[in-house]
Amino acid sequence: MTIVLGAGDVEVDLPRLAAELTEALRAGASGSGRRIRAAVSPDVTAMVLLPGLAPGIPAYTVKVHAKNPNRSPAITGVICLHDLATGDLLALIDSGPLTALRTGLGGALGAHLLARPEARTVTVIGAGAQGRAQLEALAALRPVESVAVRDTDPAAAASFAEWASGLGIKASGDAEGEIVLMATWSREPVLHRVPPGTHVTSLGADEPGKAELGAELLADALVVVDDPELAHVAADTTIGAVLRGEHPGRTSADQVTVYSPAGLPMQDLVIAWHVHQNACRKSPAVFDIG
Template identity: 45%
Template sequence: MPSTLLLTQTEIETLLDDGELFQQLKDGFAALAKAGPELRGRRFPVLLNAADTDAAGMVLAPGLIPGIPAYTVKVNAKFPSQPPAIKGLVILHSLQDGAILALLDSGYLTARRTAAAGAVGADTLARPDSETVSVIGCGVQGYAQLEWMLKIRPIKNIFVYDTVPGQVQAFVERARSEFDVPVVTCDSAKQAAGKGDIVITATWAREPFLFCGDVRPGTHITTLGPDGPGEAEVAADLLTASLFFADDADLQIEMGAIGGAGLGAEAISATIGEVLAGQKTGRKSPDDITIYGMVGLPFEDLAAGWLVYNKALKSGAGSQIDLAA
């Protein structure tokens, strides 16, 4: 049995290039729309009887992209009250014989691929002249999304809100030290949402907190929180008054923003892949409110993992282990 490459978070941080990942995901979404359901992969959530009442296990498999001779299986534990909230492993297999090519820490990899996937959606749907961004949920993913928004749009003002004051303070201090853009704290999610041309929601909410009338015409919303049954950030009235785009339509109904609001397929305008592939239309006018709902797809793990794996082979990074020894 061939040896397996073991890659730690620190090694992945050094190897993963956000620009390359962005393009790989953009191409992957379009390829997925053209290829059909056989490449979609699945998410398998399991609630856990643990001290953290929101604790869950999650398996994403298989991660497939046309042209890449490998696939991924990811096993994650989600414990929101025990940072880091996401802990797990991405397993990279050979598509030819199933050999385990690499084992990768999933925390950082998941955060970066999720951030890049969110950026693909926002770049595709948000108005080109968007100048303000509001972040609701000042955790790891909220900050990662903010970093991307400053790369893809000419952002001049940042607004933030979180229910935990300490989270807001740390977020604001970091943003002010890293970006030459004013950062303003808000008193409520509604206040923050009303100020953003782009609104990022990255919370653990199980009840919606954004409603019709909370955002201005022309706003783009990326809702990241709902990725399991019973989770919700955006209310049904705002979802139905907007153009909603899914990373995966079926999964959005099963465990995403659409299902969390009690809606069905009729509320989905298209998938982001269909827009990128030219099969469906995205934003139709500057006044449209667009929403991009993400549950996170298995192919995103392959996109990130394959990039890191090949760079590691070239640079000699990581450790080789023989799992059959």
């Protein structure tokens, strides 16, 4: 039986999903970094992600989607969830909300792991869907007291601040956050320096030509990635190595840390399986297509 899951059918338990994704990253799941990427037009990049695999999950994923920063939503496509033993198609899932969730939760996990344990204030640069996904996920992992929002569109920043207040997070105006969450499409660095002890999660270096962070910031920071082969920045270590204790991660309170993930197909699998299991427990017949 194949089920179809649209944006309105995606149900997640963020703390449980965060634990599942953390375990997959710790395990260094196989098939994590292979992908095919092809340009479609000046505005659109089509991406085909080859099978994502993770220990303990009896399924694999293939994702086909397109990115267009000039549209909203900027990401459209489908994730195909297949039975690992038979290859049967278990689910077709809208890739937009799952990719936003994967990227936001993945970035927040890095922030939670590398930021100072007592850090409670956040700056978000980029008041779109990814900025919201990161902040919401981070707030599920640690207390967040306040957020400062930066965006080229003042109305978007104001809307973001109002939304954050619904999470119990107050706006802090121009105050610098101890954790900086980047979520832009920039091809020119927009952040060049931060105070000592700051953690920065940057989601903008997932494709050639994209860059959010200045060279001087990266040169002085501990830089962590999810996959060295996919990363477009020079890295000191990977998040898996930190989770396994093979690298200490942050070593002092005044160290600047950066997490720059490219996004892994196995993360799509972990989230797709989580969502599929939740849907099946609820009422799979509602989504049955054959």
